[in-house]
Amino acid sequence: MENIVFYFSGTGNSLRVAKTLIQELGSGEIVSMAKPGSYSLIKQYDTIGFVHPVYYWGLPKRVTEFIENIALGNNKGAYYYSIATYGGFVGNAVYQLHELLRKRHGVKLGYGQKLRMFANYVVAYDMNERVDEITKKSNEKLVPIINSIKKRKRSNVNKLTRIFESMNEKFVSEVSNMDKDFSVNSSCTGCGICEKVCPVKNIEMVNNKIQYRHHCEQCVACIQFCPQKAINYKNITQNRGRYTNPEINYRELSGYNR
Numbered sequence: 563m564e565n566i567v568f569y570f571s572g573t574g575n576s577l578r579v580a581k582t583l584i585q586e587l588g589s590g591e592i593v594s595m596a597k598p599g600s601y602s603l604i605k606q607y608d609t610i611g612f613v614h615p616v617y618y619w620g621l622p623k624r625v626t627e628f629i630e631n632i633a634l635g636n637n638k639g640a641y642y643y644s645i646a647t648y649g650g651f652v653g654n655a656v657y658q659l660h661e662l663l664r665k666r667h668g669v670k671l672g673y674g675q676k677l678r679m680f681a682n683y684v685v686a687y688d689m690n691e692r693v694d695e696i697t698k699k700s701n702e703k704l705v706p707i708i709n710s711i712k713k714r715k716r717s718n719v720n721k722l723t724r725i726f727e728s729m730n731e732k733f734v735s736e737v738s739n740m741d742k743d744f745s746v747n748s749s750c751t752g753c754g755i756c757e758k759v760c761p762v763k764n765i766e767m768v769n770n771k772i773q774y775r776h777h778c779e780q781c782v783a784c785i786q787f788c789p790q791k792a793i794n795y796k797n798i799t800q801n802r803g804r805y806t807n808p809e810i811n812y813r814e815l816s817g818y819n820r
């Protein structure tokens with residue numbers, strides 16, 4: 563049986579879910595949706611999964627582009643499922659993915675599920691201190707979701723309201739340049755971790771200083787993984803905590819993203 567899981571992840575939550583899925587399904591590939599260009603499925607798969615965070619009540623821009631451009635090959639009959647990891651409110655993210663598959667590829671999302679995990683958007687709020695408790699709960703909630711996937715369960719996906727769609731559209735239209743509001747302070751040691759964890763290669767080290775390339779996804783990995791807390795958004799994040807998934811370190815994340 564062939565399984566493939568596509569993932570997008572800034573701080574490791576979605577990668578953690580993708581890894582667990584493949585472990586529990588027994589075997590399969592984990593492929594990043596962050597890579598540019600169009601991905602073609604060559605082999606035939608029994609299950610095809612998409613795991614991603616929710617951004618502004620919808621899909622991250624890169625996830626939409628990836629699914630729009632994927633070539634499914636001889637896989638129209640596979641079991642398609644998705645898991646949207648989110649921090650507070652999932653909005654239309656699952657519905658958006660369902661519609662992309664249907665309209666672009668004529669394929670039905672068999673099972674679309676949400677999984678509440680740690681809310682990582684440090685630009686919008688401080689980091690909750692109950693990391694262990696929240697992580698434990700989300701790991702527990704993942705178990706029945708994976709069991710449903712193993713049993714090829716089907717679910718209906720409903721759209722919420724148009725307002726969430728328009729907020730996501732606005733975010734997507736502005737996100738590439740949102741790195742203009744990032745700054746790096748003098749505590750930067752030039753370690754290069756931010757460059758390594760950026761899933762879309764939007765950071766370059768030039769003369770030991772980081773430069774943003776303005777195709778940002780706002781995944782906040784650079785802010786969250788910087789060991790010096792040297793990267794900030796406007797004057798908002800300086801005194802806020804930092805979060806990365808406790809089971810995924812920067813080496814693993816950047817290894818998968820490569």
Ligand SMILES: Cc1cc2nc3c(=O)[nH]c(=O)nc-3n(C[C@H](O)[C@H](O)[C@H](O)COP(=O)(O)O)c2cc1C
Binds near residue numbers: 577614616653679
């Ligand atoms: C730019 C941005 C926007 C977000 N918007 C939402 C949202 O609309 N609703 C929500 O519940 N969580 C939102 N979150 C939280 C993430 O979806 C959540 O923490 C997710 O599990 C992070 O996954 P990752 O660690 O794989 O990147 C947002 C996070 C970021 C970075």
Ligand code: SF4
Binds near residue numbers: 754756787789
């Ligand atoms: S991760 Fe932080 S300390 Fe390291 S290069 Fe980036 S900004 Fe500098």
Ligand code: SF4
Binds near residue numbers: 760761764783
């Ligand atoms: S620059 Fe930072 S926020 Fe933007 S995509 Fe890269 S890691 Fe994510």
